[in-house]
Amino acid sequence: MRIGELARATGATPRALRHYEEAGLISADRAHNGYRDYPEAAVRRVRNIRYLLEAGLTLDDVRCFLPCLDGDLASAPPGPAGLRVVRNRLAVLDARIAAQTAVRDRLAHALDDLDG
Numbered sequence: 001m002r003i004g005e006l007a008r009a010t011g012a013t014p015r016a017l018r019h020y021e022e023a024g025l026i027s028a029d030r031a032h033n034g035y036r037d038y039p040e041a042a043v044r045r046v047r048n049i050r051y052l053l054e055a056g057l058t059l060d061d062v063r064c065f066l067p068c069l070d071g072d073l074a075s076a077p078p079g080p081a082g083l084r085v086v087r088n089r090l091a092v093l094d095a096r097i098a099a100q101t102a103v104r105d106r107l108a109h110a111l112d113d114l115d116g
Contacts, residue, residue, distance in 0.1 A: 028042070048068075048073040
């Protein structure tokens with residue numbers, strides 16, 4: 001299947017698909033005219049990649065899930081490497097939330113002082 005067909009089947013843009021390919025997450029053969037030719041299995045793989053990205057992981061994080069990207073990722077338990085990645089990503093998000101909450105609290109306090 002060509003890149004436009006894969007894009008329509010998965011909701012990804014052709015640009016995103018090329019990016020996934022550059023990252024080594026998907027691969028395509030090249031037709032004699034130079035067009036990418038993706039296997040049917042790429043549909044599930046791209047959907048799984050998008051699932052992980054929408055969950056807040058990065059493309060680097062997604063690489064840890066390469067062995068299971070062709071299966072039913074949403075219902076399969078992650079392996080130790082996947083759990084480690086998810087826990088690390090959650091810790092990063094918690095730290096960002098804490099930092100943003102501190103900034104918000106300082107701004108609210110400053111406004112209270114001005115209004116007070």
